[in-house]
Amino acid sequence: MITITLPDSSTKQVEKGTTPMQIAEGISRGLAQNALVAKLNNELVDLNTPILTDSALKLYTWEQEEGKNTLWHSSAHLMAEALEALYPNVKFWVGPALENGFYYDVDLNGGTLSTSDFEKIEQKMLELARKQNIFERKNISKQDAINYFTDKQDIYKLDLLERLDDGTISLYTQGNFTDLCRGPHIPNTSFIKAVKVLNVAGAYWKGDEKNKMLTRIYGITFPKDKELKEYLELLEEAKKRDHRKIGKELELFTFSEKVGSGLPLWLPKGTMLKEKLMQFLQKAQLESGYLPVSTPHIAHKDLYICSGHYEKYGADSFQSIKTPHEGEEFFLKPMNCPHHCEIYKSSPKSYKDLPIRYAEFGTVYRYEQKGELHGLTRVRGFTQDDAHLFVRPDQVKEEFLKVIDLVLYVFNALDFKEYTAQISLRDPNNKTKYIGTDENWITAEQSIMEATKEKNLKTVIEYGEAAFYGPKLDFMVKDAIGRKWQLGTIQVDYNLPERFELEYVGFDNQKHRPVMIHRAPFGSMERFVAVLIEHCKGNFPLWLTPNQFAILPVSEKFNNYAKKVLDLLKKSDIRGFIDDRNEKIGKKIRDQEINKIPYMLIVGEKEQENNTVSIREHIIGDKGEVAVESFISLIIETIEQDFKLKQII
RNA sequence: GCUGUUGUAGCUCAGUGGUAGAGCACUUCCUUGGUAAGGAAGAGGUCGGCGGUUCAAUCCCGCUCAACAGCUCCA
Numbered sequence: 001m002i003t004i005t006l007p008d009s010s011t012k013q014v015e016k017g018t019t020p021m022q023i024a025e026g027i028s029r030g031l032a033q034n035a036l037v038a039k040l041n042n043e044l045v046d047l048n049t050p051i052l053t054d055s056a057l058k059l060y061t062w063e064q065e066e067g068k069n070t071l072w073h074s075s076a077h078l079m080a081e082a083l084e085a086l087y088p089n090v091k092f093w094v095g096p097a098l099e100n101g102f103y104y105d106v107d108l109n110g111g112t113l114s115t116s117d118f119e120k121i122e123q124k125m126l127e128l129a130r131k132q133n134i135f136e137r138k139n140i141s142k143q144d145a146i147n148y149f150t151d152k153q154d155i156y157k158l159d160l161l162e163r164l165d166d167g168t169i170s171l172y173t174q175g176n177f178t179d180l181c182r183g184p185h186i187p188n189t190s191f192i193k194a195v196k197v198l199n200v201a202g203a204y205w206k207g208d209e210k211n212k213m214l215t216r217i218y219g220i221t222f223p224k225d226k227e228l229k230e231y232l233e234l235l236e237e238a239k240k241r242d243h244r245k246i247g248k249e250l251e252l253f254t255f256s257e258k259v260g261s262g263l264p265l266w267l268p269k270g271t272m273l274k275e276k277l278m279q280f281l282q283k284a285q286l287e288s289g290y291l292p293v294s295t296p297h298i299a300h301k302d303l304y305i306c307s308g309h310y311e312k313y314g315a316d317s318f319q320s321i322k323t324p325h326e327g328e329e330f331f332l333k334p335m336n337c338p339h340h341c342e343i344y345k346s347s348p349k350s351y352k353d354l355p356i357r358y359a360e361f362g363t364v365y366r367y368e369q370k371g372e373l374h375g376l377t378r379v380r381g382f383t384q385d386d387a388h389l390f391v392r393p394d395q396v397k398e399e400f401l402k403v404i405d406l407v408l409y410v411f412n413a414l415d416f417k418e419y420t421a422q423i424s425l426r427d428p429n430n431k432t433k434y435i436g437t438d439e440n441w442i443t444a445e446q447s448i449m450e451a452t453k454e455k456n457l458k459t460v461i462e463y464g465e466a467a468f469y470g471p472k473l474d475f476m477v478k479d480a481i482g483r484k485w486q487l488g489t490i491q492v493d494y495n496l497p498e499r500f501e502l503e504y505v506g507f508d509n510q511k512h513r514p515v516m517i518h519r520a521p522f523g524s525m526e527r528f529v530a531v532l533i534e535h536c537k538g539n540f541p542l543w544l545t546p547n548q549f550a551i552l553p554v555s556e557k558f559n560n561y562a563k564k565v566l567d568l569l570k571k572s573d574i575r576g577f578i579d580d581r582n583e584k585i586g587k588k589i590r591d592q593e594i595n596k597i598p599y600m601l602i603v604g605e606k607e608q609e610n611n612t613v614s615i616r617e618h619i620i621g622d623k624g625e626v627a628v629e630s631f632i633s634l635i636i637e638t639i640e641q642d643f644k645l646k647q648i649i
Numbered sequence: 650g651c652u653g654u655u656g657u658a659g660c661u662c663a664g665u666g667g668u669a670g671a672g673c674a675c676u677u678c679c680u681u682g683g684u685a686a687g688g689a690a691g692a693g694g695u696c697g698g699c700g701g702u703u704c705a706a707u708c709c710c711g712c713u714c715a716a717c718a719g720c721u722c723c724a
Contacts, residue, residue, distance in 0.1 A: 202651080213652050255716090309724060335724055368723065369722060369723085370715095371721080371722085373716090378723080554682070583682090583686090584686085586684065586685060586687090590684095590686055622684060
């Protein structure tokens with residue numbers, strides 16, 4: 001007999017060789033029917049693995065990541081089986097599970113695959129899934145594996161085998177398909193009830209562009225039809241929220257081939273939005289002791305030689321600007337930090353001056369590879385809500401706390417309610433590739449961890465993800481439909497203070513090197529606006545939205561009264577316009593609903609007589625007739641209320 | 650940058666080896682209408698750019714630019 005310890009610490013005595021599935025059956029029928037994979041002493045295993053020693057056992061269903069991943073990994077095998085049935089010459093590379101679904105990289109031997117083939121593959125997968133084929137594991141020797149795949153003329157699996165040790169090799173077979181795989185897998189194919197082939201794309205063999213391009217087929221599967229339906233609805237919803245689409249519809253920004261790819265043109269409404277955001281942050285920063293600075297868009301090559309960026313990125317950047325003066329070269333600025341370092345150096349600093357916080361909405365230019373450009377999230381010219389804090393080593397933690405406060409203030413104000421903080425630290429096994437003293441690193445890493453802990457942030461620690469110049473803290477937010485985005489970032493930098501020989505005079509009358517902290521709560525205005533659009537689907541908070549109201553005269557006879565109302569509202573700093581087109585009121589309402597205007601003010605004979613407006617709220621509808629003054633206070637109060645609520649959080 | 654797909658009016662998109670169409674938007678006129686599309690007329694396109702094949706190219710071919718999907722990358 002052996003002892004099995006379950007997650008609730010209870011134990012079971014079972015015969016040696018009992019499988020996790022049998023234990024599941026002993027617990028409940030429901031669990032036995034839903035279990036997909038088991039964890040045996042920290043190792044994921046098939047449910048039919050005989051347990052030979054005392055073990056801790058945990059069972060996973062579709063509800064857990066482990067269960068999902070296993071189902072998707074097994075689905076990749078199922079898709080491979082379907083592909084092999086449909087395309088006899090196909091060769092397989094690897095087929096892992098992803099965050100949402102799975103893919104398989106295949107070599108179609110010159111054949112092609114298009115979206116029109118998807119249904120055929122899906123049908124075949126479902127047909128095979130219904131056979132309830134068992135995923136059968138077989139441990140074999142390396143030589144046997146080599147023989148097997150040599151017979152199959154499968155160069156890709158042979159390549160994989162080269163890197164595997166004898167004794168660790170296993171094959172999985174379901175139906176007519178056998179794959180080299182370490183597993184684990186779901187018990188049988190019948191758990192896969194709903195199937196969708198999502199996409200097909202090229203991917204280099206082993207991710208190396210010198211290698212052959214394989215066909216990567218993406219798919220997703222579910223244990224219930226309903227879940228597939230919900231997933232497809234989510235994809236539809238994401239499409240509707242696409243900032244490129246909404247940005248065009250709401251006339252926020254555009255691109256022009258003549259201006260150049262990746263160089264956004266902000267339209268009046270988008271500019272209003274962007275500037276409101278900047279004003280909002282600027283105000284918060286002034287209150288937190290930041291000092292606004294502003295620096296030119298170009299700088300002498302020497303600046304970037306000093307910073308080290310020329311050596312690292314020079315060749316892949318926008319190339320230098322020449323002048324009539326022979327040999328003189330300027331570069332478009334790819335970041336603001338070197339400029340800020342020079343500002344720091346413009347006068348001697350005392351320890352009493354620190355921390356110094358230079359803030360600038362600095363527009364920078366980076367020559368991103370063509371294929372990387374994407375709407376506003378990846379562009380070649382963008383404005384960072386940048387600031388550099390020059391601090392004493394003993395101030396790192398305190399400044400981190402303040403920056404975290406600022407970042408959270410921004411997130412709350414914009415209704416991002418869920419976020420996690422990712423702490424990127426040094427690779428503990430390879431400390432040599434980092435610049436800066438061990439002592440400083442330890443202080444900074446400790447400071448970050450303590451600061452996030454004090455703020456009760458949900459954190460993930462990533463070892464080895466730090467930049468070579470310092471550890472960092474990145475904020476990942478979840479948007480309204482659950483997608484994750486990386487927004488704000490805080491980074492410690494030991495490199496630039498060194499390169500620019502930044503100093504301050506300490507209490508001991510000696511020169512010391514300050515620590516530099518880069519931080520950007522939005523990240524960049526472009527990226528943030530993109531994420532915000534997708535988060536709120538273009539329905540911006542009232543304080544931010546480009547037009548807070550539209551006045552809709554019932555007929556042209558009331559245009560003059562509308563004008564009077566507009567003047568009154570403008571005096572109170574409320575933004576909007578009159579829709580004085582020669583259209584019926586129904587048409588105007590429809591159009592302004594589509595334009596997502598928060599408040600429509602309908603004015604006709606009645607309103608003109610009573611000095612009122614009839615409010616119609618976006619989506620909600622008719623809110624009745626009120627005095628113009630009441631509307632003004634409604635707007636002001638709504639905005640104040642909005643901010644107050646958020647302060648509490 | 651690599652692979653694939655796409656590029657027709659301001660927008661969304663039909664279409665054809667014999668130099669083009671719809672809906673919306675726009676202009677003018679009629680209409681002055683009370684909570685999601687009133688009516689009529691009109692204007693608008695080197696069919697992304699360059700080159701080739703052809704009697705003839707928006708359509709076929711090559712190159713190029715841009716967008717999209719994926720890969721790789723992101724100070």
